Amino acid sequence: MQRLPAFLKEHCTDADVARIIEGLMVACKDISYRLHLGALSGVMGSAEQENVQGECQKKLDVISNDLIKECLAAMPEVLGLASEEEPDPVACNAEGQYLVLFDPLDGSSNIDVNVTVGTIFSILKAAPGASGATAATYLQAGSEQVAAGYVLYGPSTTLMFSTGNGVHSFTLDPRIGEFLLLNDKVEIPETTSEFAINMSNQRFWLPQMQAYVADLLKGEEGPLGKRYNMRWIASMVAEIHRILTRGGIFMYPYDNRDPSKPGKLRLMYEGNPMSMLVEQAGGKASTGFDDITAIQPEAIHQRVSCIMGSAAEVSTVVGYHRD
Protein backbone atom coordinates (compact mmCIF):
# COMPACT_ATOMS: atom_id res chain seq x y z
CA MET A 1 0.00 0.00 0.00
CA GLN A 2 1.37 3.38 -1.02
CA ARG A 3 2.31 5.85 1.72
CA LEU A 4 1.02 9.43 1.66
CA PRO A 5 4.38 11.16 0.95
CA ALA A 6 5.05 8.89 -2.06
CA PHE A 7 1.51 9.40 -3.37
CA LEU A 8 1.79 13.18 -3.06
CA LYS A 9 5.15 13.16 -4.83
CA GLU A 10 3.61 11.24 -7.73
CA HIS A 11 0.21 12.96 -7.98
CA CYS A 12 0.43 16.48 -6.58
CA THR A 13 1.89 18.86 -9.16
CA ASP A 14 2.49 21.62 -6.60
CA ALA A 15 5.26 20.60 -4.15
CA ASP A 16 4.30 23.40 -1.73
CA VAL A 17 0.74 22.12 -1.44
CA ALA A 18 2.04 18.57 -0.95
CA ARG A 19 4.27 19.78 1.90
CA ILE A 20 1.36 21.64 3.53
CA ILE A 21 -0.83 18.52 3.45
CA GLU A 22 2.01 16.44 4.93
CA GLY A 23 2.60 19.10 7.59
CA LEU A 24 -1.09 19.17 8.53
CA MET A 25 -1.01 15.39 8.96
CA VAL A 26 1.65 15.71 11.66
CA ALA A 27 -0.86 17.66 13.77
CA CYS A 28 -3.75 15.36 12.80
CA LYS A 29 -1.84 12.26 13.94
CA ASP A 30 -1.33 13.94 17.30
CA ILE A 31 -5.06 14.82 17.52
CA SER A 32 -5.95 11.24 16.56
CA TYR A 33 -3.69 9.85 19.30
CA ARG A 34 -5.23 12.08 21.95
CA LEU A 35 -8.79 11.29 20.85
CA HIS A 36 -8.17 7.57 20.93
CA LEU A 37 -6.85 7.81 24.49
CA GLY A 38 -10.21 9.38 25.34
CA ALA A 39 -10.73 10.25 29.00
CA LEU A 40 -7.25 8.83 29.77
CA SER A 41 -5.68 11.81 27.98
CA GLY A 42 -7.24 14.18 30.53
CA VAL A 43 -8.55 16.45 27.75
CA MET A 44 -12.27 15.72 27.78
CA GLY A 45 -14.90 18.32 28.66
CA SER A 46 -15.38 22.02 28.25
CA ALA A 47 -12.61 24.61 28.03
CA GLU A 48 -15.04 26.95 29.83
CA GLN A 49 -14.68 29.64 27.20
CA GLU A 50 -16.52 30.62 24.02
CA ASN A 51 -15.22 31.05 20.47
CA VAL A 52 -15.96 34.10 18.28
CA GLN A 53 -19.27 32.52 17.26
CA GLY A 54 -20.50 32.28 20.85
CA GLU A 55 -20.12 28.49 20.93
CA CYS A 56 -18.76 26.82 24.05
CA GLN A 57 -15.30 25.41 23.23
CA LYS A 58 -14.25 21.93 24.29
CA LYS A 59 -10.73 21.45 25.64
CA LEU A 60 -9.96 19.37 22.55
CA ASP A 61 -11.21 22.16 20.22
CA VAL A 62 -8.59 24.42 21.76
CA ILE A 63 -5.82 21.79 21.83
CA SER A 64 -6.48 20.75 18.21
CA ASN A 65 -6.47 24.36 17.09
CA ASP A 66 -3.14 24.99 18.85
CA LEU A 67 -1.55 21.83 17.38
CA ILE A 68 -2.54 22.73 13.81
CA LYS A 69 -1.56 26.38 14.26
CA GLU A 70 1.85 25.42 15.57
CA CYS A 71 2.44 23.07 12.63
CA LEU A 72 1.35 25.61 9.99
CA ALA A 73 3.20 28.54 11.54
CA ALA A 74 6.45 26.60 11.14
CA MET A 75 5.92 26.04 7.41
CA PRO A 76 7.58 28.53 5.03
CA GLU A 77 4.89 27.78 2.39
CA VAL A 78 2.08 29.15 4.62
CA LEU A 79 1.33 32.88 4.47
CA GLY A 80 -1.51 32.71 6.97
CA LEU A 81 -4.27 30.67 8.55
CA ALA A 82 -7.90 31.10 9.53
CA SER A 83 -9.69 28.79 11.94
CA GLU A 84 -13.18 28.27 13.34
CA GLU A 85 -11.60 28.81 16.75
CA GLU A 86 -9.76 32.06 15.89
CA PRO A 87 -11.67 35.35 15.67
CA ASP A 88 -9.26 36.78 13.05
CA PRO A 89 -6.82 35.35 10.52
CA VAL A 90 -3.30 34.73 11.79
CA ALA A 91 -0.24 35.73 9.73
CA CYS A 92 2.43 32.99 9.47
CA ASN A 93 5.37 33.46 7.08
CA ALA A 94 5.64 36.52 4.85
CA GLU A 95 7.36 34.55 2.06
CA GLY A 96 4.56 31.92 1.98
CA GLN A 97 2.03 31.87 -0.85
CA TYR A 98 -0.71 29.71 0.65
CA LEU A 99 -3.58 30.22 3.07
CA VAL A 100 -4.94 27.36 5.16
CA LEU A 101 -8.48 27.57 6.54
CA PHE A 102 -9.64 24.88 8.94
CA ASP A 103 -12.11 23.60 11.47
CA PRO A 104 -9.74 21.89 13.91
CA LEU A 105 -12.35 19.57 15.41
CA ASP A 106 -15.69 19.48 13.67
CA GLY A 107 -18.65 17.85 15.40
CA SER A 108 -17.03 18.44 18.77
CA SER A 109 -20.34 17.99 20.62
CA ASN A 110 -19.59 14.29 19.93
CA ILE A 111 -16.24 14.13 21.76
CA ASP A 112 -17.54 13.44 25.23
CA VAL A 113 -19.82 10.65 23.95
CA ASN A 114 -17.03 8.89 22.01
CA VAL A 115 -18.57 9.44 18.55
CA THR A 116 -16.77 10.37 15.32
CA VAL A 117 -15.32 13.87 14.86
CA GLY A 118 -12.92 15.29 12.28
CA THR A 119 -10.59 18.04 11.09
CA ILE A 120 -11.60 19.90 7.90
CA PHE A 121 -9.13 21.96 5.81
CA SER A 122 -9.17 24.18 2.74
CA ILE A 123 -6.08 25.56 0.97
CA LEU A 124 -6.13 28.75 -1.12
CA LYS A 125 -3.38 30.60 -2.98
CA ALA A 126 -2.87 34.21 -1.91
CA ALA A 127 -2.62 37.09 -4.37
CA PRO A 128 1.00 38.34 -4.73
CA GLY A 129 1.92 40.79 -1.98
CA ALA A 130 -1.19 40.01 0.11
CA SER A 131 -1.06 39.99 3.92
CA GLY A 132 -1.77 36.84 5.93
CA ALA A 133 -3.27 38.97 8.72
CA THR A 134 -6.02 40.57 6.57
CA ALA A 135 -9.42 38.89 6.15
CA ALA A 136 -9.72 40.24 2.57
CA THR A 137 -6.78 38.02 1.52
CA TYR A 138 -8.84 34.93 2.35
CA LEU A 139 -12.18 35.94 0.83
CA GLN A 140 -12.01 33.80 -2.31
CA ALA A 141 -14.78 31.61 -3.73
CA GLY A 142 -14.58 27.86 -3.10
CA SER A 143 -13.88 27.30 -6.80
CA GLU A 144 -10.43 28.85 -6.14
CA GLN A 145 -9.41 26.17 -3.62
CA VAL A 146 -6.18 24.42 -4.63
CA ALA A 147 -6.81 21.59 -2.18
CA ALA A 148 -9.33 20.50 0.44
CA GLY A 149 -9.84 17.56 2.71
CA TYR A 150 -10.68 16.14 6.10
CA VAL A 151 -9.32 13.70 8.63
CA LEU A 152 -11.97 11.57 10.27
CA TYR A 153 -11.27 10.25 13.76
CA GLY A 154 -13.49 7.19 14.01
CA PRO A 155 -12.82 3.53 14.74
CA SER A 156 -9.93 4.15 12.36
CA THR A 157 -8.42 7.49 11.29
CA THR A 158 -9.05 8.32 7.64
CA LEU A 159 -7.71 11.10 5.42
CA MET A 160 -9.79 12.14 2.40
CA PHE A 161 -8.43 14.91 0.17
CA SER A 162 -8.39 16.43 -3.29
CA THR A 163 -5.90 18.68 -5.05
CA GLY A 164 -8.31 19.12 -7.97
CA ASN A 165 -7.72 15.80 -9.67
CA GLY A 166 -10.20 13.45 -8.00
CA VAL A 167 -10.56 12.42 -4.37
CA HIS A 168 -8.15 10.08 -2.58
CA SER A 169 -8.61 8.21 0.68
CA PHE A 170 -5.97 7.01 3.15
CA THR A 171 -6.09 5.18 6.48
CA LEU A 172 -3.67 5.87 9.31
CA ASP A 173 -1.70 2.78 10.29
CA PRO A 174 -0.99 3.59 13.94
CA ARG A 175 1.65 0.86 14.09
CA ILE A 176 3.93 2.79 11.75
CA GLY A 177 2.42 6.29 12.05
CA GLU A 178 1.81 6.56 8.27
CA PHE A 179 -1.28 7.22 6.14
CA LEU A 180 -1.64 4.38 3.59
CA LEU A 181 -3.60 4.65 0.32
CA LEU A 182 -7.02 2.97 0.30
CA ASN A 183 -8.66 4.38 -2.83
CA ASP A 184 -7.07 6.79 -5.31
CA LYS A 185 -10.37 7.63 -7.04
CA VAL A 186 -13.34 7.97 -4.72
CA GLU A 187 -16.70 8.27 -6.53
CA ILE A 188 -20.17 9.06 -5.20
CA PRO A 189 -23.02 7.00 -6.71
CA GLU A 190 -25.30 9.30 -8.72
CA THR A 191 -28.54 8.26 -7.02
CA THR A 192 -29.41 7.46 -3.43
CA SER A 193 -32.23 6.66 -1.06
CA GLU A 194 -30.46 7.80 2.12
CA PHE A 195 -30.73 11.32 3.52
CA ALA A 196 -29.25 13.19 6.48
CA ILE A 197 -30.85 16.26 8.04
CA ASN A 198 -31.56 17.48 11.56
CA MET A 199 -35.36 17.09 11.51
CA SER A 200 -35.77 19.07 14.76
CA ASN A 201 -35.27 22.26 12.73
CA GLN A 202 -38.08 21.43 10.30
CA ARG A 203 -40.36 24.31 11.29
CA PHE A 204 -37.56 26.83 10.64
CA TRP A 205 -36.76 25.72 7.06
CA LEU A 206 -37.80 27.47 3.85
CA PRO A 207 -41.09 26.16 2.37
CA GLN A 208 -39.10 24.58 -0.51
CA MET A 209 -37.08 22.41 1.89
CA GLN A 210 -40.21 21.54 3.89
CA ALA A 211 -41.90 20.40 0.66
CA TYR A 212 -38.92 18.25 -0.43
CA VAL A 213 -38.57 16.49 2.94
CA ALA A 214 -42.34 15.98 3.18
CA ASP A 215 -42.20 14.24 -0.22
CA LEU A 216 -39.18 12.15 0.88
CA LEU A 217 -41.14 10.90 3.87
CA LYS A 218 -44.04 9.78 1.66
CA GLY A 219 -41.79 7.02 0.31
CA GLU A 220 -42.94 4.80 -2.59
CA GLU A 221 -46.38 6.45 -2.67
CA GLY A 222 -44.95 9.99 -2.93
CA PRO A 223 -43.78 11.90 -6.02
CA LEU A 224 -40.15 10.76 -5.51
CA GLY A 225 -41.31 7.15 -5.83
CA LYS A 226 -38.96 5.45 -3.38
CA ARG A 227 -38.52 4.64 0.27
CA TYR A 228 -35.73 6.61 1.96
CA ASN A 229 -33.70 5.81 5.05
CA MET A 230 -32.33 8.52 7.37
CA ARG A 231 -29.06 9.08 9.28
CA TRP A 232 -27.92 11.97 11.52
CA ILE A 233 -24.58 11.80 13.33
CA ALA A 234 -24.27 15.56 14.07
CA SER A 235 -20.73 15.39 12.70
CA MET A 236 -20.41 16.74 9.16
CA VAL A 237 -17.17 14.84 8.59
CA ALA A 238 -18.82 11.51 9.44
CA GLU A 239 -21.85 12.40 7.31
CA ILE A 240 -19.76 13.38 4.23
CA HIS A 241 -17.53 10.35 4.72
CA ARG A 242 -20.57 8.08 4.54
CA ILE A 243 -21.70 9.87 1.37
CA LEU A 244 -18.25 9.57 -0.24
CA THR A 245 -18.29 5.88 0.65
CA ARG A 246 -21.80 4.81 -0.37
CA GLY A 247 -23.71 7.88 -1.59
CA GLY A 248 -26.48 9.87 0.07
CA ILE A 249 -27.52 13.47 0.58
CA PHE A 250 -26.48 15.71 3.48
CA MET A 251 -28.47 18.84 4.27
CA TYR A 252 -27.99 21.60 6.81
CA PRO A 253 -30.18 24.09 4.98
CA TYR A 254 -31.05 27.71 5.60
CA ASP A 255 -33.33 28.17 8.59
CA ASN A 256 -34.86 31.23 10.20
CA ARG A 257 -33.97 30.50 13.84
CA ASP A 258 -31.63 33.49 13.59
CA PRO A 259 -32.02 35.52 10.35
CA SER A 260 -28.40 36.75 10.62
CA LYS A 261 -27.18 33.16 10.14
CA PRO A 262 -28.14 31.50 6.84
CA GLY A 263 -27.65 27.94 8.06
CA LYS A 264 -25.40 26.66 10.83
CA LEU A 265 -22.34 25.63 8.88
CA ARG A 266 -19.52 27.96 7.89
CA LEU A 267 -18.76 28.58 4.22
CA MET A 268 -14.99 28.90 4.23
CA TYR A 269 -13.85 25.95 6.35
CA GLU A 270 -16.88 23.61 6.24
CA GLY A 271 -19.07 24.27 3.17
CA ASN A 272 -16.32 24.99 0.63
CA PRO A 273 -13.86 22.16 1.39
CA MET A 274 -16.64 19.57 1.64
CA SER A 275 -18.17 20.89 -1.61
CA MET A 276 -14.83 20.50 -3.40
CA LEU A 277 -14.55 16.88 -2.24
CA VAL A 278 -18.15 16.07 -3.18
CA GLU A 279 -17.82 17.69 -6.63
CA GLN A 280 -14.45 16.06 -7.30
CA ALA A 281 -16.09 12.71 -6.50
CA GLY A 282 -18.86 13.33 -9.06
CA GLY A 283 -21.50 14.70 -6.65
CA LYS A 284 -23.07 18.16 -6.32
CA ALA A 285 -23.09 20.86 -3.64
CA SER A 286 -25.65 23.65 -3.57
CA THR A 287 -27.33 26.12 -1.23
CA GLY A 288 -30.61 25.17 -2.93
CA PHE A 289 -30.24 28.20 -5.19
CA ASP A 290 -26.52 28.47 -6.08
CA ASP A 291 -23.45 26.28 -6.22
CA ILE A 292 -21.71 26.67 -2.87
CA THR A 293 -18.28 27.00 -4.49
CA ALA A 294 -19.49 29.95 -6.61
CA ILE A 295 -20.31 32.14 -3.59
CA GLN A 296 -18.09 35.20 -3.16
CA PRO A 297 -17.41 35.21 0.61
CA GLU A 298 -17.85 38.41 2.60
CA ALA A 299 -16.52 37.25 5.96
CA ILE A 300 -14.27 34.48 7.29
CA HIS A 301 -16.96 33.03 9.58
CA GLN A 302 -19.86 33.47 7.13
CA ARG A 303 -22.61 30.82 7.28
CA VAL A 304 -24.02 28.92 4.35
CA SER A 305 -26.91 26.61 3.54
CA CYS A 306 -25.47 23.18 2.64
CA ILE A 307 -27.12 20.56 0.42
CA MET A 308 -24.58 18.09 -0.95
CA GLY A 309 -24.08 14.52 -2.08
CA SER A 310 -25.34 12.25 -4.87
CA ALA A 311 -25.75 14.40 -7.99
CA ALA A 312 -29.27 13.33 -8.99
CA GLU A 313 -30.71 13.84 -5.49
CA VAL A 314 -29.10 17.29 -5.08
CA SER A 315 -30.54 18.25 -8.50
CA THR A 316 -33.98 17.17 -7.25
CA VAL A 317 -33.66 19.48 -4.22
CA VAL A 318 -32.46 22.34 -6.44
CA GLY A 319 -35.55 21.70 -8.59
CA TYR A 320 -37.83 22.22 -5.56
CA HIS A 321 -36.09 25.58 -4.89
CA ARG A 322 -36.39 26.67 -8.53
CA ASP A 323 -40.07 25.83 -8.68
Ligand code: AHM
Ligand atom coordinates in the same frame (compact mmCIF):
# COMPACT_ATOMS: atom_id res chain seq x y z
P1 AHM B 1 -19.12 22.54 15.08
O1 AHM B 1 -18.15 23.01 14.03
O2 AHM B 1 -19.31 23.55 16.18
O3 AHM B 1 -18.80 21.18 15.60
O4 AHM B 1 -20.57 22.49 14.37
C1 AHM B 1 -20.71 21.84 13.14
C2 AHM B 1 -21.46 20.55 13.31
C3 AHM B 1 -21.46 19.69 12.07
O5 AHM B 1 -20.40 18.78 12.11
C4 AHM B 1 -22.79 19.01 12.11
O6 AHM B 1 -23.28 18.70 10.83
C5 AHM B 1 -23.67 20.01 12.79
O7 AHM B 1 -22.81 20.85 13.55
C6 AHM B 1 -24.67 19.39 13.73
O8 AHM B 1 -25.47 20.38 14.26
P2 AHM B 1 -26.78 20.06 15.12
O9 AHM B 1 -26.31 19.75 16.51
O10 AHM B 1 -27.56 21.34 15.05
O11 AHM B 1 -27.49 18.92 14.47
Ligand code: MG
Ligand atom coordinates in the same frame (compact mmCIF):
# COMPACT_ATOMS: atom_id res chain seq x y z
MG1 MG C 1 -17.36 22.75 12.49
